[in-house]
Amino acid sequence: MSRRPARPAAYRPLARRFFARDAVVVARALVGCLLVHETPHGRLVGRIVETEAYRGPDDPASHAYRRTARSAIMYGPPGVAYVYFTYGMHWCLNVVTGSPGVPGAVLLRAVEPVEGAERMRRLRGVGPEVPAARLAAGPARLTQAFGVGPRHNGTDLTAPPLYLAAGGPRRGTVVAGPRVGIRAARDRWWRFGLAGSPALSRPFPRL
DNA sequence: ATCTAGATCGGCT
């Protein structure tokens, strides 16, 4: 019996057309996929356990609700990174969805480390008291653990060094809930997660 | 378990 090795020599990037769909569809589909960063110091890999969809002029919570210098990238081609700065100190990573003129993006909120947990620990500046599953359990923790920052804004996420990859058959159930930190449109359940994952930024409310 | 404050600054009303 030949089985998939735990640490394959390479991962298969998701094609650009994967992202050329509605943000809500892509957000749900990305749960279980992989985030890969090939750095000079080694490869960092995490399984995506939490995402959020942000759309365009119909979504008051989205940066692309209005087209501005910052949000213009969400109006561009899909499969591109949108990295923004918030709260004076944090960076968050999105992948642009839809098609030029139809804005959208998916915020990567949490991954469970698959490869490179030790390096992630150093990048986070935390010790062994933090369990591996908590190293990238939040949008700003994720970027810090993966060494992602402003230099990645506008880069292509369908090819190395920083890319998204297929994750094989999805284990577990995808659940939905209101987006975190969003007051507007709380009835739109555009936050998706792997039910019961220890790497979620926070639990999904039971309703 | 749940709350609060404080850090810190770019974007945009």
Place this chain on the structure above:
DNA sequence: GCCGATCTAGATG
């Protein structure tokens, strides 16, 4: 000027 698509440490039930 105000306010975040956040995180951490510390206090309190």
